[in-house]
Amino acid sequence: MSKEQQTKEKHNHLQRFYYTQDQVIEKPFNWQQMRRLLIYLKPYSKNYLPAAMLAMLISTLIRLIVPILIGKVAIDIVISNKNITMLTYLVLGIIVLYLINYLANVFRIKWVNMLGQNVIYDIRQHLFSHVQRLSHRFFDSRSAGSILVRIMNDINSLQELFTNGIINLLMDIVTLIGIIVILFVLSPKLALAIMIILPLMFYLTTKLRRKIRRSWQQVRIQQSRMNSHLNEALQGMRITQSFSQELENAEYFHGVNSDNFESWREATRKSAMFRPFVEMSNALGTIILISYGAHLILLGPENGGIGIGTFVSFAFFIGMFWDPISRLGQMYNQMLMAMAASERIFEFLDERPNVKEKENAYAFTDIEGQVEFDKVSFSYDEKRVALQEISLTIEAGETVALVGHTGSGKSTIANLISRFYDPVKGSVKMDGHDLRNVRLDSLRQKISIVLQDTFIFSGTIMENIRFGRPNATDDEVRQAAKFVGADDFINRMANGYETEVEERGNILSAGERQLLSFARALLADPRIIILDEATASIDTETEIKIQSALAKLLKKRTAIIIAHRLSTIRKADKIFVLENGRIIESGNHEELVQKQGKYYGLIKSQFQMLDVI
Numbered sequence: 171m172s173k174e175q176q177t178k179e180k181h182n183h184l185q186r187f188y189y190t191q192d193q194v195i196e197k198p199f200n201w202q203q204m205r206r207l208l209i210y211l212k213p214y215s216k217n218y219l220p221a222a223m224l225a226m227l228i229s230t231l232i233r234l235i236v237p238i239l240i241g242k243v244a245i246d247i248v249i250s251n252k253n254i255t256m257l258t259y260l261v262l263g264i265i266v267l268y269l270i271n272y273l274a275n276v277f278r279i280k281w282v283n284m285l286g287q288n289v290i291y292d293i294r295q296h297l298f299s300h301v302q303r304l305s306h307r308f309f310d311s312r313s314a315g316s317i318l319v320r321i322m323n324d325i326n327s328l329q330e331l332f333t334n335g336i337i338n339l340l341m342d343i344v345t346l347i348g349i350i351v352i353l354f355v356l357s358p359k360l361a362l363a364i365m366i367i368l369p370l371m372f373y374l375t376t377k378l379r380r381k382i383r384r385s386w387q388q389v390r391i392q393q394s395r396m397n398s399h400l401n402e403a404l405q406g407m408r409i410t411q412s413f414s415q416e417l418e419n420a421e422y423f424h425g426v427n428s429d430n431f432e433s434w435r436e437a438t439r440k441s442a443m444f445r446p447f448v449e450m451s452n453a454l455g456t457i458i459l460i461s462y463g464a465h466l467i468l469l470g471p472e473n474g475g476i477g478i479g480t481f482v483s484f485a486f487f488i489g490m491f492w493d494p495i496s497r498l499g500q501m502y503n504q505m506l507m508a509m510a511a512s513e514r515i516f517e518f519l520d521e522r523p524n525v526k527e528k529e530n531a532y533a534f535t536d537i538e539g540q541v542e543f544d545k546v547s548f549s550y551d552e553k554r555v556a557l558q559e560i561s562l563t564i565e566a567g568e569t570v571a572l573v574g575h576t577g578s579g580k581s582t583i584a585n586l587i588s589r590f591y592d593p594v595k596g597s598v599k600m601d602g603h604d605l606r607n608v609r610l611d612s613l614r615q616k617i618s619i620v621l622q623d624t625f626i627f628s629g630t631i632m633e634n635i636r637f638g639r640p641n642a643t644d645d646e647v648r649q650a651a652k653f654v655g656a657d658d659f660i661n662r663m664a665n666g667y668e669t670e671v672e673e674r675g676n677i678l679s680a681g682e683r684q685l686l687s688f689a690r691a692l693l694a695d696p697r698i699i700i701l702d703e704a705t706a707s708i709d710t711e712t713e714i715k716i717q718s719a720l721a722k723l724l725k726k727r728t729a730i731i732i733a734h735r736l737s738t739i740r741k742a743d744k745i746f747v748l749e750n751g752r753i754i755e756s757g758n759h760e761e762l763v764q765k766q767g768k769y770y771g772l773i774k775s776q777f778q779m780l781d782v783i
């Protein structure tokens with residue numbers, strides 16, 4: 171396949187992928203879901219919500235009263251009676267009303283924003299703490315990126331709804347109903363004449379709106395494609411550069427970028443049509459008002475016509491008419507978008523942890539650290555079996571090694587000991603307690619896991635080690651680091667223990683990160699320690715240096731080591747050899763070598779260090 175074809179292939183693939191992900195930007199209106207969203211308003215139903223509604227009502231009423239005062243009262247009554255003092259009072263009254271209106275608006279905006287921000291804060295907090303409680307299985311099936319999008323973007327798209335949306339919707343409805351009622355009271359004939367164009371208006375704006383909405387939807391799809399691509403491109407930059415794929419990447423980016431540009435152009439072009447359209451309807455209304463209104467004025471109020479004042483009021487109200495109508499359309503779009511966003515948010519909120527804590531779960535107090543697998547079978551996906559009828563006992567204080575080819579189930583055993591998953595059959599016990607009966611936090615406090623790929627959080631080195639035990643003093647942190655031999659390299663760094671490491675710890679070598687995680691594990695002082703290929707990325711020299719530290723780390727604790735190095739395995743009290751999720755051999759190093767079985771074959775092929783046997 172040529173390079174060009176490859177790029178195109180990748181383009182198509184990503185396009186399919188992101189389209190299916192983002193297609194549902196809108197969803198039909200769903201009352202049940204709306205009700206569920208509105209529940210988030212409840213904590214504010216005694217302060218911000220009623221306050222904002224009151225302010226909204228006050229300013230709406232004032233805006234409805236003033237045109238009547240100016241038209242009907244000032245022109246028809248005061249001016250035609252030539253009553254100057256009354257006119258002065260009227261003007262003063264209108265000034266006062268406008269001042270009140272101003273204040274009401276200031277407070278409305280303030281309270282509406284407080285309401286919206288609080289609700290968004292609550293939803294985000296709720297979602298994050300919920301996601302944090304979910305089990306490993308949930309994270310197995312989703313990328314961090316897709317979870318992030320829900321916590322950020324989907325919640326952001328609810329923001330408009332909760333800040334301005336709901337209050338504005340009420341305000342527009344009240345205004346529209348108010349205007350219609352007033353117009354009909356002032357002059358049913360003229361009101362009817364003007365309302366004739368209303369259905370047409372509504373139909374056309376809805377149609378135009380739909381077009382505009384679709385094109386903005388395209389913009390969002392393009393944007394999220396660009397985001398995803400950028401995210402991937404930046405994260406994989408090192409690989410891209412090392413394979414000299416910059417040109418292909420730039421070409422692909424050019425494609426995404428210009429699609430984005432095109433979609434924006436299209437959307438702004440369509441949106442630009444909307445305003446003139448509203449103004450034209452406005453003009454149409456005004457033409458009807460002037461032609462038919464003038465006719466009614468000439469008839470005079472006595473003969474079923476209207477006064478000049480009524481005419482003026484009408485002119486004011488018509489100007490106020492179209493904005494709420496066009497905003498209502500907008501509001502509708504917002505609702506549909508909120509529907510899609512909230513559906514995705516609720517989907518996460520409805521996830522339940524696979525690993526559940528029982529109602530009557532109890533906390534571990536002191537445990538010795540004996541671990542027992544009783545005929546445990548397990549599968550990640552109900553299709554392929556990861557463990558089959560595993561039975562093993564690890565006595566408290568023992569060091570046990572698990573060996574076997576990649577995929578044989580070693581890490582799975584570690585996952586079950588920490589109860590990141592529950593066995594499908596059989597049970598895992600610690601000091602005789604079935605793990606399903608104990609509290610998760612008390613269990614995990616007793617266990618430290620050191621993985622091959624250590625996660626370093628952004629923060630100082632000190633903070634990263636302290637992650638193992640948040641209340642440890644600085645001295646204790648230093649001691650732990652010294653103990654595992656991390657002290658040397660930390661002291662060589664610019665600010666020693668206070669050196670800031672970025673997310674993922676890019677400035678540290680794999681071996682250094684590993685030492686930090688040893689210190690972290692030691693500080694936590696667990697009863698059980700699991701090393702999952704933890705020394706794989708440490709060079710031999712460093713490993714020899716930390717051998718004694720490792721020995722101390724494992725001493726007096728139950729240790730499960732999944733090791734790459736023969737030197738670590740040899741010292742284990744017991745070795746379990748795994749193949750396809752079964753234990754096929756067990757014993758100590760000497761016994762297994764003597765047997766000349768699978769273990770012997772494995773170390774012969776994997777370690778090629780027969781001289782040390």
Ligand SMILES: Nc1ncnc2c1ncn2[C@@H]1O[C@H](COP(=O)(O)OP(=O)(O)O)[C@@H](O)[C@H]1O
Nearest residue numbers: 310550551556575576577578579580581582583
């Ligand atoms: N999160 C997961 N989801 C689905 N399957 C998994 C997951 N983790 C491991 N597996 C599968 O389970 C089997 C055992 O894996 P594992 O215990 O990680 O092996 P290893 O001995 O290399 O540590 C493998 O077939 C692997 O593909």
Ligand SMILES: [Mg+2]
Nearest residue numbers: 580581582702
């Ligand atoms: Mg593994």
